[in-house]
Amino acid sequence: MREDTRKDTGRDMRRDMGSGVLAGRTALVTGGASGIGRAVVEAYAAEGARVVVADRDAERAKAVAAESGAAGYTALDVSDAAVVEAAMSAAVSEYGGIDILVNAAGILTEAPLLEMDPRQWSETIAVDLTGVFLCCRYAVPQMAERGWGRVINIASQLGIKGGRSLAHYAAAKAGVIGLTKSLALEVAERGVLVNAIAPGPIETPMVAAITPEWKAAKQAELPLGRFGRPEEVAPTAVLLASDPGGNLYVGQTLGPNSGDVMP
Numbered sequence: 354m355r356e357d358t359r360k361d362t363g364r365d366m367r368r369d370m371g372s373g374v375l376a377g378r379t380a381l382v383t384g385g386a387s388g389i390g391r392a393v394v395e396a397y398a399a400e401g402a403r404v405v406v407a408d409r410d411a412e413r414a415k416a417v418a419a420e421s422g423a424a425g426y427t428a429l430d431v432s433d434a435a436v437v438e439a440a441m442s443a444a445v446s447e448y449g450g451i452d453i454l455v456n457a458a459g460i461l462t463e464a465p466l467l468e469m470d471p472r473q474w475s476e477t478i479a480v481d482l483t484g485v486f487l488c489c490r491y492a493v494p495q496m497a498e499r500g501w502g503r504v505i506n507i508a509s510q511l512g513i514k515g516g517r518s519l520a521h522y523a524a525a526k527a528g529v530i531g532l533t534k535s536l537a538l539e540v541a542e543r544g545v546l547v548n549a550i551a552p553g554p555i556e557t558p559m560v561a562a563i564t565p566e567w568k569a570a571k572q573a574e575l576p577l578g579r580f581g582r583p584e585e586v587a588p589t590a591v592l593l594a595s596d597p598g599g600n601l602y603v604g605q606t607l608g609p610n611s612g613d614v615m616p
């Protein structure tokens with residue numbers, strides 16, 4: 354039964370993509386060189402958007418941009434304010450504006466809080482939370498000025514539920530959800546809609562290092578009985594970026610593969 358569901362889900366999603374709902378829009382996707390960000394880059398390009406792959410890994414960003422039909426790439430560290438400001442400003446000059454910002458850059462490490470090196474805490478907060486703040490801070494003003502924009506922040510179910518040995522990551526992701534709801538209140542009236550996606554476990558390089566035992570236990574909790582795939586998150590990011598679907602959501606957090614079966 355599960356095998357069939359798995360195959361059908363992937364096939365249907367690919368078939369449904371490509372109706373051009375993002376034609377004429379420019380999107381910048383942080384973390385676009387890998388995993389969920391990469392799947393969003395591919396889905397946005399397939400939907401007709403001009404996409405900029407923004408990642409700290411310049412080589413992979415360049416390769417993904419070439420393979421996915423993205424307009425270009427930019428190498429940036431989302432935790433560096435000056436670098437983010439310059440990258441956003443350059444993208445606005447080159448493409449005439451950024452209409453859609455997807456914050457998917459992130460890092461994940463594990464450590465029990467009682468043994469955690471404060472530097473590990475700070476680094477995670479800097480990339481996973483402050484990085485989202487900085488990208489919003491320097492990309493959203495020009496959206497508000499032009500009266501249209503979409504921001505999609507990739508949070509996590511761990512930001513809602515917490516996770517053992519993941520207090521730093523969970524705190525950052527909970528912060529992303531609070532930032533999302535707050536920014537949504539500030540800019541919705543100016544045509545900029547801000548939402549978050551809080552996925553459950555998704556099969557990407559980020560989770561590749563986890564132990565088989567943990568993975569087996571985690572999979573048993575999930576409604577589909579397996580980890581999600583990046584291309585199963587991307588359609589939610591398309592919906593939230595589009596005009597018709599996106600207008601339904603302001604300051605919401607949607608949770609694909611979350612383990613919570615919605616009524």
Ligand code: NAD
Nearest residue numbers: 384387388389409430431457458459509554555557558559
């Ligand atoms: P990934 O490791 O495949 O991709 C993350 C990307 O972010 C990489 O390309 C990396 O180079 C980039 N990056 C890391 N630090 C950066 C920085 N300082 N500046 C710019 N780029 C940086 O991971 P993924 O699983 O695709 O994660 C994407 C997002 O989804 C992350 O925010 C992650 O926390 C979130 N998320 C992942 C899962 C999961 O199970 N994989 C679940 C929920 C949320």
